Amino acid sequence: MTIPRILKLDAGGLPVEWVDWREAVSLYFTDKIAWEAGSEKIRLRGGRSRDTGIRSFLEIDSIIAVRDRSHRFARNLVPALTRRELFHRDGGLCLYCGTRLSFSQMQIEHIMPRSKGGEHAWTNVVSTCEGCNRFKDDRTPEQAGMSLLALPYEPNLAEWLILANRRILADQQAFLERLAPKRKARFDA
Structure with a gap:
């Protein structure tokens, strides 16, 4: 046990x-x-x-x-932006096509490309599959004709703690959810 x-x-x-x-x-x-x-x-x-x-x-x-x-x-405290934390935040999905990704398949994609002044920050990165990352290339989603399934956000510590524990107990989840901001996800299906 x-x-x-x-x-x-x-x-x-x-x-x-x-x-x-x-x-x-x-x-x-x-x-x-x-x-x-x-x-x-x-x-x-x-x-x-x-x-x-x-x-x-x-x-x-x-x-x-x-x-x-x-x-x-x-x-x-804002959690450090790491590949693993981004994978947790985005639920293991490509936020362009919705494909379920393994951790090893996930790529980090900058919405506003770094070559065009985009920052390596929570609100400018999403998890993506190789195909979507390659197709978008060095363009904005609008230039590539792509849309995001959800908007990226900077998690607070309560959200990060929820995401970081795969075996969270129900009372712990409920306690932390009260401290997480209410967010509206944008889904384009």
């Missing part, structure tokens, strides 16, 4: 990062947990007592707030 990651919050209730169960246990034992917010408990089993034969266990919450200097969200 794989133990899910724990959502770590700052004491004010803003998300900081995902931690594994070992780090969460360390936070519990060093008395750094300010409060818990998850509806799901994760039960960790230990060894058996030599005296009683009773097996030890510890229940940790799926969402924990800590008393430390964790303030990532308060600084409006």
Whole structure:
């Protein structure tokens, strides 16, 4: 059984990062947990007592707030633009033709080509397949007669945390969704 990651919050209730169960246990034992917010408990089993034969266990919450200097969200941290994060943001799709891509097939496409002053920024890049990337070439989508299935956006930390955890628990997802901005996707079918 794989133990899910724990959502770590700052004491004010803003998300900081995902931690594994070992780090969460360390936070519990060093008395750094300010409060818990998850509806799901994760039960960790230990060894058996030599005296009683009773097996030890510890229940940790799926969402924990800590008393430390964790303030990532308060600084409006934007995740680094990497190939993997772009793949997660775009859901593994070519945002021109809608083809489902594997990570190794995905290419990064600059909507406004860099040769024409386009930046390497979240709002100017999308995931694309090789065929669409080659067809668009060094042109804008309008010049190439192509349209985007969705507009690119700069994810905030809550969105990035949702995208970064493939095994997110329902209570963690609901907590983070409340902090993600409501976006309208544009779909041209």
